[in-house]
Amino acid sequence: MQETSTEPTSKPKSRLEELGYEQQLDRRLSVWEVVGLAMADVSPTMGVLFLSAGIFAVGGTFAIGASLILSVVVILIAICLAELASMFPIAGGMYSLVRRVLPGPISWITTFNYLIQGVVIPASISLGMVAFIKDLFPGISLPDQAIALVLLGLAMAIALTKVEVGAWATAVMVIVEVIVLSIITFAALKDPSQSLTDVTIHPTMLTNGQLGAVGFVVMLATLAPAFNVINGYDAALGFSEELKGGERAIGRAVIISAIMACVLIVVPLTAAVIAAPDLTEFFNAPAPVVYSVEQSLGPYARYIVDVGGIVALFNAMLSLLMYFGRGVYTTGRDKIWPDAVNNKLGKLNRFQAPAAGVVVLVVPAAILIFSSALNFLIIFAGTVIAAVYLCVGLAAFWSRFNMRDEERPYKMKLWPLPPIAVIGFTALALASQDPEYLIAEGVLIVVALACWAGSKVWSRKSSESVTR
Template identity: 75%
Template sequence: MTKPTPRPDPKSRLEQLGYTQQLERRLNIPEVVGLAMADVSPTMAVLFLSAGVFVVGGTFSIGAGLVLSVVVVLISLCLAELAGMFPIAGGMYSLVRRVLPGPFAWITTFNYLIQGIVIPASVALGIVAFLKDLIPGLGLPDTVIAIILLALATGLALTKVEVGAWATAAMVIVECVVLGIITVAALLHPQQQLTEVTFHPVVLTGGELTAVGFAVMLATLAPAFNVINGYDAALGFSEELKGGEKNIAKTVIISAVLACILIMVPLISAVVAAPDLEDFFNAPAPVIYSVQASLGAKARIIIDIGVIIALFNALLSLLMYFGRGVYTTGRDGIWPTSMNRILGRLNRFRAPGAGILVLAIPAGVLVFTSALNFLIIFAGTVIAAVYFCIGLAAFWSRRSMPDEPRPFKMPLWPLPPLVVIGFTGIALATQDTQYLIAEVILIAFAVACWAGSKKWSSSSRGPDSSIPGGRHHDLTPDIP
């Protein structure tokens, strides 16, 4: 009788890539998926992020969301293959850095990490309105409440990873219950025919409902791209996930599929439940309009509780995820030596404390600034830019690294990366000029830092023993 083949040590691939295991493997697949779902925040996506899509595309938002769902699954296949090859806690930053030339890696780094500052600040402020609606006597200034919430989420993120995972899992369950109530309530009172709103979409133009043309369909794709997002957070916990590299691929694919289901089902239900499409499109939050029409006065409490939980859950998960990305940049030694030494350390709970604080502190500053509104919308542009680079990396890795181990190999190659490149390219091209200019400035700054890194890292090539768990060798691609 032959002995079963031993399961590969999940640390082995990490060590082959030049890293030592410092983060502890304490999480299973459901816990990591729960963390990713917290980052996706389906309640926030359905109730609020969808509003801009309805304004632009009307009921074609359903079609755009279905198209986007296919693209999201294709993106997850690209992420799964790359993450299996490079199971590193830096998320999409690490994947691009291992495959594409240095400038692309730095562009991805800046587009990736800016989300970890802007989005937590906007989420913290977003919670306040619903807290005050739920508790009218709450007399503290909005900014003070936002800072308290940000500090509470930061404190949880700085503890053991399983504490944050358990907290987010509990909140995701509550969030799903709220979405379930919204969906059932909407379906109990259908007002529109699903086939009609899906296959004969209309949009509100000049106060009248008109048929959606091709130009409107194209314009709807960019705002829709921001609705189903955050599933990539599963990658940030690659070094804390139990099992082999295939488990990492499973978590990101499961997270992406769940995100599509948990967002699209209640979104479609809300359109079907809208008593009047003109009022629906004119509402500040169209889905809330449908929910209130179905549930009446009870809707306010359900919405407030659901959104508060969803937003705080997203805030916690965002800090945990992007904090690990910052930690990985320090461990990789991409910054000046003193910064690398600080960012590349773990605290006594084996969490990337400095990486989390580097995000939380500037996020707290942004809470008090008027530039936050611009940055929130700009976040959609940087998300598209990062996924564009992921598509390039997934395509190029098959050509530049044909012999690299691939624990998960995406089906239908090269279709997934080509679709991702094309879709994100369209999303970027259709952004407003001011956001494209901001993206060009960000790219220029990233390229300048890449050029500067040639100087500040020249004296620290090779092992960096001052950083616990640091790199055994420099992993920057040798491409000028």
């Protein structure tokens, strides 16, 4: 009689373990919870109400066309991210994807362009919220910077707790955002003043106080600021190690997030243009979409805008800290810094949250709240976003040649169109940036390359101390 073995069979390794990582973060999130966190980072209300002012100022009603073009590019970027993330389901987001595929210098450039967003954007968001709070509650007399610090601290406190707390908090606020956007869209469409065909096919802009046709050169220049409006869907990648359902699930999450971002931004943005009773006044308004809402809803519009602005901005700040905090945590776990820094960054707190990674972002962000250079850095954020996506496109393209035998749980469709389109579009967006922002990007690249060279030294010292 054959004996039956009672020895336990070894559990097959997960993809994360195959890549050399331990499963430290707990897998507690569903695909839709991750999508909710990503949508909080996208913050469609913020994009529609405030960030859209930049593309209206540059390209007039071609903002609609630019957003539609960008929507296609966004889906192609998401397809590239989905394939790479299924291959490398690591909490470092785009930093991890590029690091696994492209050479060290490009990896470090991506790291710096990626992480600087986690400092600059939360600082600007915390200050941006103050105007809406004071408009809603005019009796508040505290300095703007003091209120901004409190808001930043509150977001940090939530980001340091269990991931489900942040996921549910952002989900509730995303629902509020969708309600606000629905009201905006309804208010805009109930009394249309412009022809959808005319504003889309024959775009106009304000030049020297007069409405005129939008030329091809201006159309190209409009694409770069449009990049800032539909952005943040990549935040889904930061929760790869906390997502249930396997590697394909993260691919689905990032593509769903990208599609929702496009719909929730492009539809109300287009509706606001159609509703504008006077395009000259629309273009002259500090926030053109808010102008259209006020014309449709009258005095009640202020309260909708204030509530929508507060919720959208806080939601984005919280999601950003959670997302980029996990990116900082992953850099420490990857031991790219000196040992003393790695040991701090690569640890989780008792709530299984990357506390040091979040704090590393919050401290400089708090300092930036008092900085006069913040406005420059906010605009510069668009440049670094384009630079990161350029590296992602290069990684998606190169991985097909350099990693032919690598398993791809989520294989991109339409190859090689997505990476080629992403590389071309992001290169065009970078080329159209003002010289001052390209110079700043050059400085950031020099610093990144200096750290790459330094990493050779401190990694060698770390290896020597281990062998002693």
